[in-house]
Amino acid sequence: MHTPTDPAVRPTAPRLDGPGAHGGPDASGGPGAHGGPDLRHHGDAEVGEGLVDLAVNVRAGTPPRWLKERIAATLDSLAAYPDGREARAAVARRHGLAPDRVLLTAGAAEAFVLLARTLRPRHAVVVHPQFTEPEAALRDAGHAVERVLLEPEDGFRLDPRAVPEHADLVVVGNPTNPTSVLHPAGAVAALARPGRTLVVDEAFMDAVPGEPESLADAVDRVPGLVVLRSLTKTWGLAGLRIGYVLAAPDVIAGLERSQPLWPVSAPALAAAAACCEPSALAEAEEAARRTAADREHLLGLLGGLPGVEVHGTPAASFVLVRTDGAARVRALLRERGFAVRRGDTFPGLGPDWLRLAVRDVPTCERFVQALSEVLTQTRRTSARPAGLPADRLTG
């Protein structure tokens, strides 16, 4: 873990990207509305019929059959309004917290909106590159957002000193989408201050074996800490909408007051309770270990491709790569049957970045073979003398 005195961390010279550059409080997160990247672009826009999906980070082969059965078993009682008490207690037990520290939400996405509509930040800071919805929700709620940009040259590591002291709301992802970097819990907790809300998006934390850097159980110890979790990724429940917030009771109560009545359906509540059972936690842990092994295999293969760089140490179920002309590479990969996530819509990245979901070894091998061919093709094209058609150079 690095600390503010760690010599490996550069002196504080954060790239700040403030509201001046990206629109004021009324700027929305919609397509290019603030003159920056489209914060509302997500990987699901990139998948398509017949394409192998490396664009969306939901675990392949999910949800498991036992979970589908548990969800289906709720259908007979759909006439009743949902009662969230059991699921809330189950989530609380799973994290060693009291139930009044837990709020079930329609995915982490609902939590971003609740926070944006409930909090009254004067200086909101979002640490990028990261998932864009927190910033989009803040802007939609009328808040100006200042960006702190972590750098590829630093391995996208979080330096707590890069966050301005005046920030009274800080949002950071851990592990971070799209960089896949897992920040030390100590570095994240070092962002906490009296009078500051610290939102840690742990939507992918259950993809990390043992969750060593999670702050989920720390909401009673770290002032202003709000942890967001999601069941979407590990359990393949993107369509069900289930996640939760962990925070101090007054924060939870304030967010709950902003929710509509019955915001989480009975099938989603059943899934939340089921995924907290010991057997489910063991299954998630096993899946995380498999993903870690598959990721190392993928990284090994990518390491053999000239012109493909990985910055930082990936720890989640996806990796971020830099390669010249990534837009063309992405288009050619689609022609070969693979969908990958563009990186240029994440603040702090540019046109040369792609995010790849980790898949099983045979899929990764087929993908890297396709990527290798595409890179050879793009290099040939860019090396060809001006005016000479591409087909004259092939063969």
Ligand SMILES: Cc1ncc(COP(=O)(O)O)c(C=O)c1O
């Ligand atoms: C980092 C991160 N946080 C939160 C979410 C939203 O998750 P949910 O499906 O629980 O709303 C996503 C979805 O892509 C994500 O990537």
